[in-house]
Amino acid sequence: MEDLPRGIDALGLRAVADDGAPTALSALAAEVDRQYQGSGVSALVIATMARIAREHGLRALVAPVRPTRKDRYPLTPIDRYARWIRGDGLPFDPWLRVHVRVGGHILRTEPRSLHIAATVGEWESWTGLAFPEDGDYVFPGGLAPLKVSGGTGDYFEPNVWMRHDVRLGE
Numbered sequence: 001m002e003d004l005p006r007g008i009d010a011l012g013l014r015a016v017a018d019d020g021a022p023t024a025l026s027a028l029a030a031e032v033d034r035q036y037q038g039s040g041v042s043a044l045v046i047a048t049m050a051r052i053a054r055e056h057g058l059r060a061l062v063a064p065v066r067p068t069r070k071d072r073y074p075l076t077p078i079d080r081y082a083r084w085i086r087g088d089g090l091p092f093d094p095w096l097r098v099h100v101r102v103g104g105h106i107l108r109t110e111p112r113s114l115h116i117a118a119t120v121g122e123w124e125s126w127t128g129l130a131f132p133e134d135g136d137y138v139f140p141g142g143l144a145p146l147k148v149s150g151g152t153g154d155y156f157e158p159n160v161w162m163r164h165d166v167r168l169g170e
Contacts, residue, residue: 007113007159008064025053025166027063042098046164050102054166061166063104064113064159067093070143078109078143078158096160104162111144113159123153 005011011026027049032041046061053061070081070093084092091097096106120131123146127139131153136145146155 004062004107004161007110008157009114011064022056023058024060024062025049025056025058027061029066030063042095043102046099046102046104050164050166053164059165059167061164062107063099063162063164064110065095065099065162066143066157066159068095069093070158071141074138074142074144078111078160082106082109082160096162099162099164102164104164107161107163109158109160111158112156114157116155116157118153120148120151120153123148123155 008028011028030042030045030049032045046063049063050061053059067078067081070076070078073081081093082091082096086092086097091100091106100106118126123139124130129137129139131137131146131148134149136147138145142155143157144155146153148154
């Protein structure tokens with residue numbers, strides 16, 4: 001896992017370009033509908049992906065995780081946020097906590113996992129906010145600030161790379 005790509009964008013490119021034998025299964029995204037959150041479905045999703053990896057003889061499941069509460073702290077760098085721990089020793093973030101509870105561990109953070117570049121008009125229609133001048137802005141649901149410059153908004157979403165060993169005896 002030393003050669004993990006930067007994030008979701010790079011992972012997708014590697015998946016279609018790499019001609020080597022796979023050693024791990026990677027999740028791109030997993031989302032649980034709000035009505036089922038807190039019911040154990042999240043752990044089931046991870047366990048199912050791990051089972052699929054194991055059934056295919058892979059060593060690990062890796063996931064570029066989008067922390068579920070990071071949007072409440074968009075100005076906090078992802079590396080600091082990922083280190084926040086509750087009194088019980090588990091991660092502060094609920095999605096990171098689910099991964100740890102089912103045996104995952106943090107490999108590293110990636111501050112520029114997914115890049116979204118669009119016109120200011122598009123960003124305004126998506127967010128319902130106005131971006132009247134160049135600068136950095138926070139927006140609902142964003143995990144990091146949006147940088148507006150010259151009529152374009154650039155957003156780099158961070159992630160936390162998690163690993164689950166899936167082979168028996170490892």
